[in-house]
Amino acid sequence: AQSVTQPDIHITVSEGASLELRCNYSYGATPYLFWYVQSPGQGLQLLLKYFSGDTLVQGIKGFEAEFKRSQSSFNLRKPSVHWSDAAEYFCAVGAGDYKLSFGAGTTVTVRA
Amino acid sequence: DAGVTQSPTHLIKTRGQQVTLRCSPISGHKSVSWYQQVLGQGPQFIFQYYEKEERGRGNFPDRFSARQFPNYSSELNVNALLLGDSALYLCASSFLDNEAFFGQGTRLTVV
Numbered sequence: 145a146q147s148v149t150q151p152d153i154h155i156t157v158s159e160g161a162s163l164e165l166r167c168n169y170s171y172g173a174t175p176y177l178f179w180y181v182q183s184p185g186q187g188l189q190l191l192l193k194y195f196s197g198d199t200l201v202q203g204i205k206g207f208e209a210e211f212k213r214s215q216s217s218f219n220l221r222k223p224s225v226h227w228s229d230a231a232e233y234f235c236a237v238g239a240g241d242y243k244l245s246f247g248a249g250t251t252v253t254v255r256a
Numbered sequence: 257d258a259g260v261t262q263s264p265t266h267l268i269k270t271r272g273q274q275v276t277l278r279c280s281p282i283s284g285h286k287s288v289s290w291y292q293q294v295l296g297q298g299p300q301f302i303f304q305y306y307e308k309e310e311r312g313r314g315n316f317p318d319r320f321s322a323r324q325f326p327n328y329s330s331e332l333n334v335n336a337l338l339l340g341d342s343a344l345y346l347c348a349s350s351f352l353d354n355e356a357f358f359g360q361g362t363r364l365t366v367v
Binding site: 148180185186187188189190193234236241242243244245246247248249 | 260287289291296297298299300301304306311312314344346348355356357358359360361363
């Protein structure tokens with residue numbers, strides 16, 4: 145069965161600084177990988193996804209993520225954070241079937 | 257295009273009661289999945305339905321059931337509610353497997 149670990153529960157970053165959120169997955173074959181963002185009390189919005197091909201994936205809102213098979217990682221990055229990026233971020237892995245397994249999430253706080 | 261819509265947005269129930277949550281998928285999507293998100297945790301998979309058939313079920317008790325209608329909308333039912341069922345219930349629709357689009361969720365509080 146697949147699983148996801150997000151090692152950082154909470155990250156605080158200054159506005160304009162860079163952001164990196166870590167995600168490690170466990171799955172025997174090539175995974176389908178996703179990053180979602182959730183604002184308080186809201187549903188999940190898909191930021192980006194990786195299915196195959198180029199290991200550097202561009203998403204919405206200026207986010208990108210890099211798939212590293214050797215490290216079983218799919219870290220999310222943004223070069224310059226805006227106050228509106230404060231939210232909870234979830235990494236998820238799928239096996240090509242119907243089910244997504246999510247990490248516990250990382251809460252991002254942006255300070256002025 | 258309208259996204260995934262869920263109703264109601266919030267509700268409060270008493271222990272032992274039953275609840276029905278509703279979900280309308282994005283037009284053209286035939287797959288609907290349900291997830292439970294307890295406060296402070298990531299979403300946990302409950303069910304997926306495709307073309308009105310159950311394709312998968314997560315590790316939830318039989319008190320949880322679901323169905324999908326001919327128009328691809330779906331209902332999630334939870335019987336004999338427990339305090340621990342308090343959560344945000346998320347519905348997601350998909351056209352292709354694993355590319356899930358989520359609704360805003362239904363916040364269920366059990367008192």
